[in-house]
Amino acid sequence: MKPRVHGSVLLRPVTIVASVLLLLLVGTVAMVYQFRAGSAERLRQVTAQANTLAASVTAAVAFDDRTAAREYVHALMLDPRLDAVAVYDEPGHLLAGDQRSGSAAIVPSFGRAERGNSLLVMVPARQGSTVVGSVWVRAAATPWTMQLARVSGVALLTIMAVAMLSLLGLAQRMLARANADAHRRAQELTEANLRLIAEMEHRSRAEEALRQSQKMEAVGQLSGGIAHDFNNVLMIVKSALVLLEKRLTQGASAREHFAEAARGRLAEGAQQNGTESLRVLESGLALVTDGDARRQQIKRYLAIANDGIDKAADLTRRLLAFARRQPLSARSVRLDDLIGDIQPLLEHSVGPNVQIQYQLASRWHVLCDVNQMENAILNLIINARDAMPKGGQITISTADVRVDAAESPGGKVVDQVRLRVADTGTGMSEEVRSRAMDPFFTTKPVGKGTGLGLSTILGYVLQSNGRLSIDSEVGMGTSVDIVLPRQLSAVSTEFA
Amino acid sequence: MAKCAMAMLLMLPGARLLALPPQPAISLEYAVKATYLYKLAPFVNWPPGTFHSLDAPFDICVVGPDPFDDFLEKSVSGHALGTHPFRIRRMETIGAEDDCQIVFIGYAQPEKIREALQALQGQPALTVTDSRQPDISGSIVQFVVRRGHVRFEIDNAAAARNRLVISSKLLNLALAVKEAG
Numbered sequence: 001m002k003p004r005v006h007g008s009v010l011l012r013p014v015t016i017v018a019s020v021l022l023l024l025l026v027g028t029v030a031m032v033y034q035f036r037a038g039s040a041e042r043l044r045q046v047t048a049q050a051n052t053l054a055a056s057v058t059a060a061v062a063f064d065d066r067t068a069a070r071e072y073v074h075a076l077m078l079d080p081r082l083d084a085v086a087v088y089d090e091p092g093h094l095l096a097g098d099q100r101s102g103s104a105a106i107v108p109s110f111g112r113a114e115r116g117n118s119l120l121v122m123v124p125a126r127q128g129s130t131v132v133g134s135v136w137v138r139a140a141a142t143p144w145t146m147q148l149a150r151v152s153g154v155a156l157l158t159i160m161a162v163a164m165l166s167l168l169g170l171a172q173r174m175l176a177r178a179n180a181d182a183h184r185r186a187q188e189l190t191e192a193n194l195r196l197i198a199e200m201e202h203r204s205r206a207e208e209a210l211r212q213s214q215k216m217e218a219v220g221q222l223s224g225g226i227a228h229d230f231n232n233v234l235m236i237v238k239s240a241l242v243l244l245e246k247r248l249t250q251g252a253s254a255r256e257h258f259a260e261a262a263r264g265r266l267a268e269g270a271q272q273n274g275t276e277s278l279r280v281l282e283s284g285l286a287l288v289t290d291g292d293a294r295r296q297q298i299k300r301y302l303a304i305a306n307d308g309i310d311k312a313a314d315l316t317r318r319l320l321a322f323a324r325r326q327p328l329s330a331r332s333v334r335l336d337d338l339i340g341d342i343q344p345l346l347e348h349s350v351g352p353n354v355q356i357q358y359q360l361a362s363r364w365h366v367l368c369d370v371n372q373m374e375n376a377i378l379n380l381i382i383n384a385r386d387a388m389p390k391g392g393q394i395t396i397s398t399a400d401v402r403v404d405a406a407e408s409p410g411g412k413v414v415d416q417v418r419l420r421v422a423d424t425g426t427g428m429s430e431e432v433r434s435r436a437m438d439p440f441f442t443t444k445p446v447g448k449g450t451g452l453g454l455s456t457i458l459g460y461v462l463q464s465n466g467r468l469s470i471d472s473e474v475g476m477g478t479s480v481d482i483v484l485p486r487q488l489s490a491v492s493t494e495f496a
Numbered sequence: 497m498a499k500c501a502m503a504m505l506l507m508l509p510g511a512r513l514l515a516l517p518p519q520p521a522i523s524l525e526y527a528v529k530a531t532y533l534y535k536l537a538p539f540v541n542w543p544p545g546t547f548h549s550l551d552a553p554f555d556i557c558v559v560g561p562d563p564f565d566d567f568l569e570k571s572v573s574g575h576a577l578g579t580h581p582f583r584i585r586r587m588e589t590i591g592a593e594d595d596c597q598i599v600f601i602g603y604a605q606p607e608k609i610r611e612a613l614q615a616l617q618g619q620p621a622l623t624v625t626d627s628r629q630p631d632i633s634g635s636i637v638q639f640v641v642r643r644g645h646v647r648f649e650i651d652n653a654a655a656a657r658n659r660l661v662i663s664s665k666l667l668n669l670a671l672a673v674k675e676a677g
Contacts, residue, residue, distance in 0.1 A: 058539075058665055059665035064646075127663070130537070
């Protein structure tokens with residue numbers, strides 16, 4: 001932004017400089033004029049003096065009266081400004097002459113001549129129209145103090161005016177500089193303010209993220225702890241149920257045997273007409289048959305209970321995964337190979353309305369649990385599919401990414417492999433996106449999703465030293481990135 | 497020879513004239529007097545009607561014996577008073593009808609001088625008498641040799657009688673001025 005020009009046109013530096021120059025020019029012209037005028041005046045004076053002498057000395061010249069001529073010359077020489085005076089007769093002979101000590105005598109030369117600073121004037125001595133001789137008068141050089149004094153008035157005025165203008169210009173310049181300074185400071189302040197605002201936003205985002213992560217940590221710890229203990233309890237219940245089922249089937253063959261024998265006796269007894277013992281046997285058989293029916297019923301209940309226990313176990317497993325407490329069996333693998341292996345499964349999962357496009361360009365290895373990775377990808381694919389009820393396209397891409405030292409948080413070059421699952425679905429609002437990784441958060445209808453899918457993936461990715469991020473816009477689709485560090489050596493490690 | 501002498505006269509200070517032999521001194525003296533004669537002209541206010549025409553000559557007349565040799569001719573040669581060139585005339589006697597502006601009376605006899613002066617009385621003529629003549633009053637200018645210099649005395653009353661006004665500059669230079677009354 002151009003600094004504003006303050007003040008009127010008259011106060012612009014260019015105008016002031018021009019004025020100063022003009023003033024100097026005018027002053028110089030005036031001084032030269034005054035000097036010239038002074039010189040002309042001096043010439044007039046000297047000429048007048050010469051004329052006076054010429055007029056009075058004519059008779060002395062004409063009649064060769066040197067005494068009289070000398071008297072006239074001496075009279076004129078009383079003027080201290082005159083340097084030398086000489087009177088010549090008509091043929092050119094010196095009649096009378098005088099000069100100051102140290103000055104040269106006048107030697108007639110043509111007309112008027114100025115040598116150095118002195119002024120030599122010749123006028124003819126005329127009586128009527130008759131020229132009887134000539135008079136020469138030389139004026140002393142005007143002292144420099146006198147010449148200075150002559151022009152001092154104008155010079156002083158000029159100098160003062162120039163000084164005032166310069167002062168004005170200087171003041172104006174200082175003012176402009178101060179203004180520019182103030183302007184610059186204001187700009188700096190604005191910039192600092194903007195930086196501060198940006199920093200505050202950044203900080204509040206960071207705090208939000210910290211809060212979120214702390215929340216997740218707490219939830220993870222809590223749910224992990226609960227899930228762990230709950231799983232133990234489930235195992236006890238399951239063991240008890242297994243034992244119960246075992247007990248239920250115990251003695252089944254004896255009871256079968258007894259029922260067989262009893263049925264045989266009862267058939268024999270029916271031919272001999274009933275006896276008391278036969279009635280007892282009949283009621284015993286009825287009891288056994290009834291007991292079997294009840295056992296069958298209990299078995300069905302046991303199956304339901306086992307099913308519930310399995311579901312609960314699955315839930316606890318997911319919770320443990322989210323809490324990053326699931327056991328992982330990591331090995332070095334290329335994500336491209338991994339995706340290639342599960343490609344048929346993925347195709348099958350999305351159905352005919354959705355196309356999957358593969359852009360696999362990763363050559364580096366990563367260290368991860370293959371089963372969990374497959375699960376995670378499948379989960380993401382299913383999420384994407386669910387976001388596109390009317391069909392669409394899913395793009396699975398991998399890439400090797402090198403983060404420069406300047407941009408990486410650790411200040412070192414970091415190699416990473418990025419897996420991205422992008423869909424063309426409905427997308428998410430910012431509010432939904434920010435909570436998408438929370439456990440038990442789901443936008444699906446009740447019974448359709450557990451709300452643990454993304455949080456499980458998050459737990460797994462974090463446990464694998466990776467990062468998970470979601471980018472989404474309503475109506476434009478969602479893309480989920482899983483970034484894992486590059487694995488240089490092909491070793492396998494157990495995470496716990 | 498004469499030319500050379502004249503040049504010497506003009507170059508050398510007048511005081512040296514005394515050191516010269518008598519004859520050359522006398523001729524130098526008259527050379528000076530010859531120049532003085534025509535130089536008197538501009539210092540005199542000539543009355544109107546002095547000249548008949550604009551280019552009428554300014555007549556310098558020598559009455560009686562001429563002591564100037566050819567100095568006069570040489571002196572006035574090329575000179576003029578305004579538009580009036582100087583002319584030298586010589587005559588034995590003079591009268592009003594001669595119409596001379598400057599008249600040098602060369603007679604040695606006092607009565608002849610008086611006669612000439614009488615003849616020019618009232619005429620606009622500047623009468624000049626020589627220093628070697630007897631002291632006859634009545635001429636307007638009388639040459640005097642003082643300390644080797646040719647000087648003059650002026651009779652302003654005589655000038656006034658001839659209706660001539662002599663410049664005060666000339667009067668100042670005169671050794672003596674005789675006023676009217």
